[in-house]
Amino acid sequence: MTDKATTLILFGATGDLAARMLLPSLYGLHRDGLLPPALRIVATARSAHDDASFRAHAHEALKAHVPDSFFDEDASAAFLERLSYVTLDATDGAGYQRLAEAVGPSGETAIFLSTAPSLFKPTIDNLKAVGLAGGHVRLALEKPLGTDLASSQAINDAVAAAFPEERTFRIDHYLGKETVQNLLALRFANLLFEPVWSSNHIDHVQITVSETVGLEGRDDYYEKSGALRDMVQNHMLQLLALVAMEPPSHFDATAVRDEKVKVLRSLRPIRAEETVIGQYGAGAVGGQPVPAYAEELGRPSGIETFVALKAHVDNWRWAGVPFYLRTGKRLPARRTEIAIQFRDLPHSMFAGRGANAAPNRLIIAIQPEENITLELMAKQPGLDRGGIRLRRVELDIEQADAFADVRRRIAYERLLLDLIEGDPTLFVRRDEVEAQWQWIDGIRAAWDQAGLTPRGYGAGSWGPSAAIALIERDGRSWND
Template sequence: MVSRVIPVDPFDLVIFGGTGDLARRKILPALFRRFVAGQIPDGSSIVGAARSEIDDAEYKSLVKDALREFHPGDLPEDMLSGFLNILHYVQVDATGDQGWDALAKLARPDVVRAFYFSVGPSLFGALAERLHHHGLVDPETRIVVEKPFGRDLETARALNTSLAAHFEECQIYRIDHYLGKETVQNLMAIRFGNMLFEPLWNSQYVDHIQITVAETVGVQGRGEYYDRSGAMRDMVQNHLMQLLCLIAMEPPAKFDPDAVRDEKLKVIRALDPVEPADLVRGQYLADGDRAGYLEDAEDPASKTESFAAMKVHVSNWRWAGTPFYLRTGKRLKARASEIAVVFKETPHSIFDEDAGRHRNTLSIRLQPNEGIDLDVTIKEPGPGGMRLIDVPLDMTFSEALGPESEASADAYERLIMDVIRGNQTLFMRGDEVEAAWAWTDPIIQGWETRGDRPEPYETGSSGPEDALALMHRDGRRWREIRE
């Protein structure tokens, strides 16, 4: 299968925090893969900007080492040499004046200029102000900011205000790498490109929807940061919220950034408050030589959750009566991210009781093996009567489209190139962020006021027992977590 890659014009991309962990692990390898794919045209320039006292040659050596460590597969020498040739480095003080004149000389006014804020949110306002002060902002300038977009509604509003003082909303790209996954984008293609599904995508036919993001790792190495956020702020408020919006939203009038984001915003505003009985929080326990959450967080009294599960209702005509079950956690039995749309049983079965009860389930796998399954009920092969079984119609992207297809591209590759194209469809708008916090804040304030402690759960399990009961009491059960 031949991929159709949309070309772009030459551009300048400046990575603030260009020597940092995110740049080394994700941003620079993603740019190198786009270079190898022929999507970074001649005349483009990538500039690393940071506080480190190094020159161009030292920066290129750092990037080469990062690619060797984090780029999957071989590094063709000719491609590596070509990529390194478009790299530059500037030592910049984000809160002072050092380096800005040198950066201004590298950033050309006649091409798209994108500035990636691969730094902590506390520096976003200072960087925005200095870009404006040094004449680096014009209508074609774009900035990319990483989460967290605040830690509550108040700080999110303050962050949006600081950015809006120097940039229009159409210039601000709030990046959530989950939205760059091939399968996440395919949610819209499945729903709005196939007559088969959209007529059934409502409470009349859908029994419930499950959204699971499970990790096998703990928080070791980032315990201090994570203990200030927890699963609710780190995952539910952004990643799971965005997946919920894409699943639940109404069809936009057209595939346009603001049209799509308008419909996502309506979903957030239609969310009911979550009752305490519909919320489960947990902390993983120690297992052998692996520390428990309290040890990783270095706070034996911590009430921060490493696991969260909840039942959510969207109060509109499409979804009234259909619950959404969300769960995410660390140190679970497998690394897996999945959205499962579980359809209702047929209104009347013509088969006897031995045939069993069966439901169609559309499962959309985000990781580790992106793809889509549709469980279909068929007759079990062989003699002996009409026995029914469920079999999956499986489309694993790497198998269906080939491992070298564009379907295997990393999320950062897609999102960075969308920034260059000026396409904001897969980026969060400021009012979306604030609406998500407006829904999340009361949930967090509720358990803090009650003094609730998270429930301990075994490492390698599916989470706390109460999370299983959250489904069982409704006569449902979570899908098994498996890679």
């Protein structure tokens, strides 16, 4: 653990991410007394502001995105006093000298870099040139970190030229979510689960990340990424790694990330027939008509907005257990969840009495609501004469109820605080990123070799019918 930062430099400070997530997160940490008292926040972007006008901009962002019950004018005013602003064009070296002067002779410095990937290298080169790199500075990078293994390696090489790996914090904001972290607690703090967490007792795993939205003005980005790069390469593979990893010896950055990368390197290359890709057409979501992807984009496109995969982790623990992944835009519901399906009973004593026992299932819901549900079989009340009647019942651990006395935090609060304090446990290491890209590149190569193109699906549906067939031909069903 390094010393706490005394200065946080926030690139992209006038952007949407800063307004919705970063500034409200920093305000929350400030109000709860978790930021170092002397921490200064130096904001920078291309927009022309001085300190006063940026503070006014930040104040409006807080009022818009902090819950009314948590927003306080006095706390906001004290937080805004931490902020200063430097107008900076990331490609203009002269601006970095002004930034260095604004930072001054700081001790530990943390930089949050939320810019286009094309600006990573010039930004890092210029930071190094003015002394804002090296042993007293740590750097956090927002995705996307490349579009394939080669471009990711180029970005990582540029970063490594100025920042050592132990001072490089690659962000996957899913790792800041409470339920994602709770997955580690569920597995490794409860003797109940770890003995059955293997192919001996688990039939399959499903990971779903579904969105109801379309392009939302991200045309250029999405046309270069598609669903596979946008969601599977980072968020979904991180969730898979947390589900499948071996127990780390300690809860620290090295031990946790060592186990995750072992999983990622154990992923079996996927064949084209183990994948389904789609692109949404016109339809209705939430009762409202929505246009097709190509209509939103304004031109025909071959990019996928939906992908379903059947993955395998080729190691001792998970041999023979498929991991079904699906993600897409314009689906019926916004949902991120992990469903652990346990095996059937080897023998049911109730079968001869007309009662069927369904397999147990553990569902970890990450968004929009965070909760954990364990589905068990129980006797249905009544004076059964023809045979006992069984019914599936749910044991619910809703975060909002179980921890009603604790404020629900934005995922970025945890990540920003860990950056400031220098704890990289919930950030992604270079070998993780590159193992993810290597697997993703293999999928895209299989698509190209098979000439696979996206199938159409109506907006508001659960994707192409082939995605249903992908899992049902194995005698299983999606948890819709």
